[in-house]
Amino acid sequence: MKKYRLIASATMGLESVVKDECKELGFENVETFNGRVEFDGDEKEIVEANLHLRCADRVFIKMGEFKALTFDNLFENIKRLPWENIISVDGEFPISWVSSVKCKLFSKSDIQKIVKKAIVERLRVAYQTERLPETGGAYRVKIQAHNDIFLVMVDTSGEGLHKRGYRNLINEAPLKETMAAALVLLSRWKGGDRPLIDPMCGTGTIAIEAAMIARNVAPGVNRNFASEKWPIIPENLWVDLRD
Template sequence: MRQQYDIIATTAMGLEAIVAKEVRNLGYECTVENGKVMYKGDESAIARSNLWLRSADRIKIKVGEFKAYSFDELFEKTKALDWEDYLPIDAEFPVSGKSVKSKLYSVPDCQAIVKKAIVNRMKNRHKQVSWFAENGPLFKIEVSILKDTVTLTLDTSGTGLHRRGYRTDQGEAPIKETLAAALVMLTNWNADKPFIDPFCGSGTIPIEAALIGQNIAPGFNREFVSEAWGWMGEKVWEEARMEAEDLAKYDQPLDITGSDIDHRMVEIANANSFEAGLGDLIRFKQMQVRDISTRKEYGVIVGNPPYGERLGEEKAVERMYREMGQAFSSLDTWSIYIITSHPNFEQLYGKPATKKRKLFNGFIRTDYYQYWGKRKPREN
């Protein structure tokens, strides 16, 4: 099997630079396009990427890329790829698809043609086999066509990387773990600073902060579909997990607090924290944002408050934004980061942001408002 693969880490729009930084921190040079970060690596790179990338959605292998303007062209160029290097004879290989601004716009037809081409290729390589039972390991194939360029990929993650495995329950509109991690990584927080999430909901942002603070790989306690692939090998995953265990800083003390107005969410957050293996490392308590105060200095607040998009919610949310601004006004050494889709947040909060960044929370276009606190004086 070839040792180097074309790897794609897919990502939500606006998070590409964060994922690229994570990929480089793992030791791989990369390039960035809308919604994806591309790099080369071996089997170890695939395992490590799945275990460590906090803000990526999935890790895929690019099997091939080509132009196609007809179904015949799609069939022949798909068939020409080395599918037998990836798929065992008993592989289960469903094909999903999407097509944007391309002559081949019928996605079901494209899926069927790619499937047929792969079967044809496999039959030519395994002449003794006339029918594939597809009762073995799962290889999820995607045909993606953008402006007549076809990209064929294998999904190595299985369930999306945001599924860390620690959510025992959640609220009505939970933030994805991958976005929560990105929100923390976009701040100036480190494990030596106090951290507060005043709208903690099911605890996702504080939990992601704790995982970052103790350098715990976010995928450490879950499984990936490519673990069942023979050519990946058990040793690859074993070594990747041993590395993650060695690099974790379980003894790192943390000062992380999450609060929410709903006592039920506080209970859920506590349960999720324990499920994540963090025990009582994070303090969760019931509290309104207007009541938040602290004598600690040089901390970080990250909040994902209600946006006021539901009918009848807007007035209450706007009042809460004003109260938030008043409560935080005395925290001049704290850096405050709030994500919301509300267009008048700065006016309601009572202060223009130092910086703001466009992000997407699911399909909702939001801004990440950043208020930088005073810098801590250097010790002589």
């Protein structure tokens, strides 16, 4: 299996909780940054991270990180990345999210166009084709730029990891499941004879997440992920790890 640098994005302030989760799962070279935790892993770790991380927002493959001051810089750096190692010949690859803070390149729409064009050129050469139908699985590309440093990622999760799959009806302004799980983990409660009391229960998110922690139920076991449709991840991996 191929090794990747993976990113678990996290709500500001919860990075240390997500880092502890990653270490407990046995992930290697775990590092913490503002709003994210990075670690090394192969296809198996991509599946495990999506199924088991309780407090992360999403799991990404880190494609690259570089400085770009002009659109030519951006184009060449994006084109240099090995997109064909991730995106299949029929893969759909929208530039779904762009942020630019304190950067010379600040136009989000222009960044989207340049990035898309560079990926298309790379894949056309790699697959020796002029046509990329984009009818297959989704590979949503996220660009995060700060102080002219561009972080380029591909989303493996699809919908945010807070969407566990156990709640069909969503009330207004509920506490996110990832935040509820973090509150339980920070309290050090793990079940057993010690009671858990939530006097402001509301829709029961804290109680449900606490019960899943006590029963050791993987938070992502009842939902689907974008990378389930990726050819680089064997289908039996999802089946085996869910079991």
